[in-house]
Amino acid sequence: MKNQYQNKLAHLTDEEIEILIERYYNGDKNSILLKEYNIDIQSSFLLKTFPMKTHNNELCPFCNIPMFSHRKSKSSVSKEIIFCQECKHTLNDTYCKCEACIDRKNKEQEIREQEREIIDNINKNILMEEYLYDKNMPIDIEELDIRDKLYISALLRTALSEDLTDIKSLSSVLLTLAPTEEFRGKIISYLRSRKIIIFSPNTPVDSLVFNNDEIEQCRLFDTVFRLNVSQDEDDIKIENLLHLNVEENIDEELKLELWLEIGLYECVEFLYARMEEYNLPKNHIGEKTISSIKEALKEFSISQVYNFIWGASINASDFYKNSHVSKKHAVNTIAGTILRRSEKAIAENRETKKFGRDWNYPQTIISEVFFNNILKIGDEGFDSVINLKI
Numbered sequence: 001m002k003n004q005y006q007n008k009l010a011h012l013t014d015e016e017i018e019i020l021i022e023r024y025y026n027g028d029k030n031s032i033l034l035k036e037y038n039i040d041i042q043s044s045f046l047l048k049t050f051p052m053k054t055h056n057n058e059l060c061p062f063c064n065i066p067m068f069s070h071r072k073s074k075s076s077v078s079k080e081i082i083f084c085q086e087c088k089h090t091l092n093d094t095y096c097k098c099e100a101c102i103d104r105k106n107k108e109q110e111i112r113e114q115e116r117e118i119i120d121n122i123n124k125n126i127l128m129e130e131y132l133y134d135k136n137m138p139i140d141i142e143e144l145d146i147r148d149k150l151y152i153s154a155l156l157r158t159a160l161s162e163d164l165t166d167i168k169s170l171s172s173v174l175l176t177l178a179p180t181e182e183f184r185g186k187i188i189s190y191l192r193s194r195k196i197i198i199f200s201p202n203t204p205v206d207s208l209v210f211n212n213d214e215i216e217q218c219r220l221f222d223t224v225f226r227l228n229v230s231q232d233e234d235d236i237k238i239e240n241l242l243h244l245n246v247e248e249n250i251d252e253e254l255k256l257e258l259w260l261e262i263g264l265y266e267c268v269e270f271l272y273a274r275m276e277e278y279n280l281p282k283n284h285i286g287e288k289t290i291s292s293i294k295e296a297l298k299e300f301s302i303s304q305v306y307n308f309i310w311g312a313s314i315n316a317s318d319f320y321k322n323s324h325v326s327k328k329h330a331v332n333t334i335a336g337t338i339l340r341r342s343e344k345a346i347a348e349n350r351e352t353k354k355f356g357r358d359w360n361y362p363q364t365i366i367s368e369v370f371f372n373n374i375l376k377i378g379d380e381g382f383d384s385v386i387n388l389k390i
Contacts, residue, residue, distance in 0.1 A: 179269035274313035306355035
């Protein structure tokens with residue numbers, strides 16, 4: 001089928017047209033070819049007069065007839081598009097819009113969905129079997145220590161569903177369980193390892209990794225859990241842990257350990273925020289910096305250690321800007337700066353200014369539960385040196 005331009009070659013034989021095309025691609029000027037072959041058309045339209053290129057060695061997979069392509073200009077570097085004139089199928093095109101390709105893709109998608117549904121059903125059965133197995137061996141509420149109760153109370157306050165059944169995935173809730181992703185992951189992993197929380201039947205199977213009919217891994221923050229603690233009445237069990245009100249004697253060493261843990265992660269969260277503000281990579285913060293923060297927390301409050309972190313982050317930023325060192329090198333100076341400033345404050349016996357919380361990083365749920373419900377000291381937990389004498 002010829003277009004309006006190809007009709008301009010009606011006076012030429014097939015052999016003459018082939019020679020014309022060959023001379024065009026060999027570089028002969030359009031103006032010379034138009035004059036010599038008596039073609040009445042503008043010079044720039046000469047290419048459009050050429051018939052499409054036939055690909056006898058490329059048959060349409062649906063129509064079983066030779067395919068075609070439009071002639072490209074002699075200066076073109078674009079990919080040749082080979083298509084079927086009958087059904088419009090395009091060869092080697094992942095996004096071909098011909099009806100046959102669309103129909104084939106729809107059928108392939110339907111098969112994939114059916115296979116996915118079969119796999120999901122198998123995995124849901126595995127999930128349900130594990131849930132029922134764990135549910136038959138619940139943890140006695142009397143066996144929970146203060147760390148267990150603190151972690152689960154904070155988690156319930158953060159993510160307990162309205163019907164008191166599931167602990168929703170952390171990625172789906174607005175409240176913040178704990179400062180830093182590391183601490184949040186630590187809490188979930190700890191409760192899972194103790195079987196205090198177990199997979200809920202409502203857990204999305206795509207948040208789990210299955211291997212040999214077993215759940216091998218899970219994406220901690222996308223997984224739905226359930227409390228696995230035994231007591232006569234489920235609602236009393238939930239209430240006792242959700243509205244934690246500790247009256248019994250608690251091991252003082254464990255109290256101090258939890259205070260230091262929460263204080264450490266609150267300081268690390270503050271340091272991460274400063275790194276983001278100064279465009280410094282937090283992934284270079286390592287054990288040396290963590291150790292310096294821990295040492296400072298032995299003698300100073302969380303709010304005072306914030307002061308040391310603030311100054312150390314400013315120094316690191318200035319060092320990077322003015323000394324032409326790498327960002328990693330600059331971040332590595334933070335540990336030493338915190339240590340020197342805290343030791344100097346101790347040596348000179350001077351009062352260190354207390355910083356307030358960053359408005360962008362309010363107190364987390366686990367911090368509130370620990371200082372308000374367990375220690376019952378409120379904001380003193382943030383502003384006082386870690387000790388139980390207060």
